[in-house]
């Protein structure tokens with residue numbers, strides 16, 4: 001029999017006064033999966049995460065976390081959650097190690113166990129050599145890794161990560177991401193928001209794209225790409241002030257032509273065949289790139305925006 005979902009939301013709503021941030025979403029997160037919330041700024045991802053984290057009560061609909069009601073059983077749920085918030089809220093007064101052992105005490109974890117766990121977790125996030133350092137001088141990547149370690153102190157059943165890699169340089173981002181992969185391999189259930197499509201495509205088993213408080217699409221990265229994009233995309237850049245002028249000349253090639261400020265995208269089943277057609281029309285782009293469709297293409301199609309917008 002399939003296991004019950006760790007998170008079950010039906011018609012979940014979050015309002016702030018007259019404004020509806022989350023407008024009735026259905027979500028099921030299954031044990032052991034990495035589940036992603038994607039969407040442009042203001043889509044309602046953080047509002048959803050905060051309801052799941054039991055720090056913001058739903059305004060309507062149903063929400064069950066680990067089989068419990070977040071309003072009545074918030075304390076019990078929180079004891080089994082690990083939370084990595086969007087902004088690091090580490091204790092600056094304490095050392096790296098103390099941030100873990102002190103946090104462990106909130107969960108009633110005995111001192112000896114907390115010490116052992118801190119040692120293991122510092123090793124896991126590669127901060128052992130900074131164990132006795134204060135938090136302030138750490139780099140952004142180190143602080144984020146420490147926040148992740150802290151979220152794991154209580155051996156949570158479910159780990160919530162709100163934009164775990166935002167604001168980090170590429171190397172730091174890679175290291176954080178690699179640790180999340182390991183957690184997933186260890187069977188930890190991860191729920192995360194991200195603005196990085198490539199990361200979501202690699203890590204998430206399933207995801208939802210939110211826009212304007214609603215779910216615009218849902219599925220595995222592969223399913224979403226198959227459903228909302230074509231097999232390949234041709235990126236053409238023309239050496240001209242405006243790409244717009246070339247769009248008409250490309251019409252009819254593939255399923256869809258999309259004009260961006262700096263390039264034109266052709267959504268096609270076969271990139272090489274499309275390039276041959278472009279050449280046959282005597283159009284001479286300054287650059288041509290044929291690639292597989294990505295989640296970013298799906299996102300563009302569904303929300304009409306790139307994530308950096």
Ligand SMILES: Nc1ncnc2c1ncn2[C@@H]1O[C@H](COP(=O)(O)OP(=O)(O)OP(=O)(O)O)[C@@H](O)[C@H]1O
Pocket residue numbers: 016019020021039040041042043044045046047048
């Ligand atoms: N406490 C609040 N009071 C009023 N409006 C809020 C509050 N929190 C969020 N909002 C509004 O709700 C909408 C959704 O915000 P939310 O933070 O959930 O979006 P998001 O998808 O997480 O975006 P981002 O990627 O910017 O974090 C936004 O328009 C935001 O201004």
